[in-house]
Amino acid sequence: MSRPRDSQRSKLYKADDVLHEFASMVTTVGEVENLVAKIWSIKRLQELYPRAFRSGPPRVKDGRGTRIARGGESYINIPLWARKTDIIIHEACHTISMREYDRIAYHGWEFCAVYLEVTLSILGEDAYSALLKSFRKHGVKFKKPVKRVLTEEQRAALVARAAVARAARKKD
Numbered sequence: 001m002s003r004p005r006d007s008q009r010s011k012l013y014k015a016d017d018v019l020h021e022f023a024s025m026v027t028t029v030g031e032v033e034n035l036v037a038k039i040w041s042i043k044r045l046q047e048l049y050p051r052a053f054r055s056g057p058p059r060v061k062d063g064r065g066t067r068i069a070r071g072g073e074s075y076i077n078i079p080l081w082a083r084k085t086d087i088i089i090h091e092a093c094h095t096i097s098m099r100e101y102d103r104i105a106y107h108g109w110e111f112c113a114v115y116l117e118v119t120l121s122i123l124g125e126d127a128y129s130a131l132l133k134s135f136r137k138h139g140v141k142f143k144k145p146v147k148r149v150l151t152e153e154q155r156a157a158l159v160a161r162a163a164v165a166r167a168a169r170k171k172d
Contacts, residue, residue, distance in 0.1 A: 002103075003106070005105060009107045015138040018133075019127060023123075025084055036088065051100045058072070061078070073099055112140055112141065
């Protein structure tokens with residue numbers, strides 16, 4: 001089965017630019033591993049995402065031979081240019097969201113919810129607030145969509161309004 005379309009990827013990348021001011025450089029693969037281990041040691045995250053934390057932290061690759069940072073279910077690939085706390089957090093959130101949820105869009109609301117929680121835990125309240133505000137500004141979804149359930153009366157009213165609208169279009 002395929003994944004849902006990653007429809008908010010560009011919005012998310014624009015929105016998470018606000019984290020650059022809160023980020024710091026991480027120079028070695030060992031430091032990246034330490035940050036990932038720190039994320040995996042946070043009790044609140046373990047409670048929120050038990051499936052993701054059942055297995056240990058992902059393996060950290062040094063990014064040789066690639067130009068992009070990437071987070072997968074079992075690894076995080078961090079090239080030299082991407083060794084900043086905000087990017088490492090982003091990629092770790094891919095690992096958490098992929099392990100926790102089945103078949104999600106890579107930057108869907110589930111990923112964004114995880115991203116906010118990890119940002120709060122690692123970068124603090126100011127970074128969390130800035131990211132949340134930026135998500136809202138750019139229209140990034142970070143909550144589970146509410147399913148609207150119609151009563152029979154509401155459904156009948158909608159059908160009647162649609163019939164009136166179709167009839168009006170036919171007259172024009």
